[in-house]
Amino acid sequence: MIELPIAFTERMRKQLGAEEAERLFVALDSASPVAVRLNPAKCGEEGVWSDGEQVAWCESGRKLRERPSFTLDTAFHAGAYYVQEAASQFIAHIIAGEDLRGRRVLDMCSAPGGKTTIYSTAVCESGLVVANEYVRSRANVLADNVRKWGFGNVLVTNNAPEHLAQFEGWFDVVAVDAPCSGEGMFRKEEVAREDWSEEAVKMCAARQMSIVREAWRSLKDGGLFIYSTCTFNDEEDEGVLRSFIEEVGDVFAPSQRVCVEEEWGIVRGEVGAFQTFRFFPHKTDSEGLFVAVARKAEPTTQRTPKARKKVMQEVDKASRKELSRWLQEPENYLFALVADTIYAYHAEQFKAVQALSEGLTAIYSGVAMGQIFKNKLKPDWALSQYVGLSREAVAVEELDEARALDYLRKKDIAVGDMAEGINLVTHKGRALGFVKRVGARCNNLYPNSLKIMNM
Secondary structure: OOOOOOOHHHHHHHHOOHHHHHHHHHHHHOOOOEEEOOOOOOOOOOOOOOOOEEOOOOOOEEEEOOOOOHHOOHHHHOEEEEOOHHHHHHHHHHOOOOOOOOEEEEEEEOOOOHHHHHHHHOOOOOOOOEEOOOOOHHHHHHHHHHHOOOOOOOOEEEOOOOHHHOOOOEEEEEEEEEOOOOHHHHHOEEEHHHHHHHHHHHHHHHHHHHHHHHHOOOEEEEEEEEEOOOOOOOOOOOHHHHHHHHHOOEEEEOOOOOOHHHHHHHEEEEOOOEEEEEEEEHHHHOOOOEEEEEEEEOOOEEEEEEEOOOOOOOOOOHHHHHHOOEEEEEEEEEEEEEOOEEEEEHHHHHOOOOHHHHHHHEEEEEEEOOOEEEEEEEOOHHHHHOEEEEEHHHHHEOOHHHHHHHOOOOOOOOOOOOEEEEEEEEEEOOEEEEEEOOOOOEEOOOOOHHHOOOO
16 A cells, blocks of 8 residues: 555644554554444344444444455345445434434435435435435436435435525535545545645635535524534644634534543544544544534525426326335325336425425436336336335245345346246345246346446
């Protein structure tokens, strides 16, 4: 691995002191730990990674002894867990004291989706998470991870922050996991060391301020504001908060106190009303992270921008009947045709999703149900991953591991005991996707974009 940037080491010695900085540098040259976070709706009785050590600040987090081949683990493809660095799981601890069921969360810079899935779990199926990612290719990866997590309560958007800001006072929680100079990734990604510079730090701090400024407008009065980076320097962390407080004035209030145990090694502090938390690799056995949280104490009127386009079309009565049989609780959902695919939306959030979709660039939302042909649903892969899928609507074929991996490679698999027509295929009870049996053969309907390349 290339050497740490000299200017970075000088910065850290000034910020931490020589002795503490040296411990940090040693940690940054060590191997990265591996952690996952379990999906509570998909783990089942058998469990996943039950032999892993629990992450201290996240009940569903597990530290693994070594990095396995996630690519060849069917539970990974079924969305039973998310591979997420331990420090990032602290977001779950921050919101643990908040009742977010049925609430709205804006995750402003959300790809690849680790924190988005935390919020998705917290708001439950009746809530809404708007997960925005400015870079389209990253937004597509985010959408895939949202589908796999399977809660059906996320709207993935591909917009600049100022577009989201037009939805003023809309959200109960606004989170900005800001693009940064990436010092916290120095031991995990060699490119982070190569790309780092003093100029990059200053550029990131300016960009972070602009994002925070726009994100703040979308937060309702009394709402929770969460700011985070994966970098160590004061300029991008506390410095951004101090600058923002100076700019907007006394419009903050302390959030509920977030308790941390001394043995966790987290360095806590305060910037005005913000509680702050720093993760250093030599203290927390994780990558680097900075998190700050406070409440908005500023009267904010909810405003909705004028719709730019109509994107949703009501489905007919016959289609509603067919779609309803595929859901466990169809009475809680509304269905709409978007382009050529029918989606399901929780009734409590339908109007919100509609307004957001008409004012923003939405690339995925709700649950993609599929298409209706001759009054029968041809299901979308996303429906197989949805935690509210009714398995009474479709034949289920349990696969052994070899057949399951062949399915995930999008190979032809033996028909076995499959019923004629659409079948849901599972491994250890976890849904992987759909196949369609036609006589003596079956069509593998797993998405090409997700298939395992031969290994």
